[in-house]
Amino acid sequence: MSNSYAQAVLRTTDIAEALRAAERLLxxxxxxxxxxxFEARVSTACELERLSGAMPEADWWSLGADDRHGSSRAGDVPSDFLPLFMSRWCMPAETVEPFLAAAGTVPAMVRWDFSGWPEAPEAGLGRGGTRGAYVTVCVNARDLYLEEPAADHTLYVHVKQSEPERAVWLAAQVGLEVMGELQMAPL
Structure with a gap:
């Protein structure tokens, strides 16, 4: 697993607003x-059923504090190991809305992965490559790890650790401002 660096640029209770801002960045x-x-923290069998339909062939692993450890790699039955963490990579963009509908109030994440950020001459930056080129919306969670459930949603831009000014520049291009500190994000 590698890491990226992310900067929060919007927190809202309106998921449509977060998605519109993500589209402006994209x-x-x-x-x-x-x-x-896509990633999600799943607690109930109903949530598991909904999200399994939206994330076919998702990887998953148990989050339980007890000694039971299950995973898709081991061929275990996910409903036997709730709560669990689900992850599905490389999905087409048109699957975002069905995924979010299935997620409902579950802490979940949508991350768009693309070829790079544009040149930012005002910030003294050339074109950004694929490393650090992501936009993430965390729904029903206050953090990138989906560990802090919330009634709101947070939009992040990802940049290279050595280019934090790119996050400030990107936010300004779409009428937003950075919030908090640049933080390491799981990928």
């Missing part, structure tokens, strides 16, 4: 090769 990016990744 309009700046080189999305010639666009993929979407």
């Amino acid at each position: 309009d700046l990016a080189d999305t010639g090769e666009l993929e979407v990744d």
